[in-house]
Amino acid sequence: MCPRKPNLEPQGRARQIGAGDPAALLRQVAQQDPAALRALYELTSPRLLGVIRRIVPNEADSCDVLQDVYIRVWHSARQYSGAGSAWGWLIVMARHLAMDRRKQCQRRHEVPLPELDALWAESSSDDGVWAHSIQQCLERLRGEPRNAILLSYVYGYSHGELALHLGRPLGTVKAWLRRSLTELKLCLES
Known part of the structure; x- marks a missing residue:
């Protein structure tokens, strides 16, 4: 502490x-x-x-x-x-x-990326950080785009780190993040 x-x-x-x-x-x-x-x-x-x-x-x-x-x-x-x-x-x-x-x-030194399943479970149960409405909107995202959002905006990983870790082209990761953020914004506004 x-x-x-x-x-x-x-x-x-x-x-x-x-x-x-x-x-x-x-x-x-x-x-x-x-x-x-x-x-x-x-x-x-x-x-x-x-x-x-x-x-x-x-x-x-x-x-x-x-x-x-x-x-x-x-x-x-x-x-x-x-x-x-x-x-x-x-x-x-x-x-x-x-x-x-x-x-x-x-x-x-190298900092390991967290396990994605554990990351989602942790974010789902942490009421102090994740507001209920944000949690509901995150649940609408599926698979790798959701994982990319969590790793980027909760844990601070760069686009390049995500592309390397997820084994996807950088452009694909950026597109996932852009589309997912748009979906989250629309969901939160509704």
Whole structure:
């Protein structure tokens, strides 16, 4: 488990700020409020760590990525416009930083791809990460296109890695991903 961050402000103040609303906390962090960063960390770190660990399974590396996320949040919270989901903004940031770390780790040693059947079973049972509607839409996808989506967007594998692992041409993998994302979008909009 990643170490808890030191208390930057009295606990009472950290609890008052934003009261569970990441968007409000991000606005406070944009004004360089350390108590808001603490409250944001307490609210969001478990979920972000889950996203990161799917991509970077090594505990030490995933904790480093989590720390990098909050350093980046501190320096770039002003870039959050409030137009979209604060959770989405944080998850995208965590995912990108985790993918960067994973690429660094792969240069040092080979990271095996997870077994696809186990991956689907895990994603089906993890209610904390997979919303019910997304799960239903994913179930509509079948076979290799579904596996490609899961490996790419949950575990952060590149198109080239997918093509190599699945033994398919790069163009085929890209087409699966494009069509599957379109299907998912249409399903979620209905």
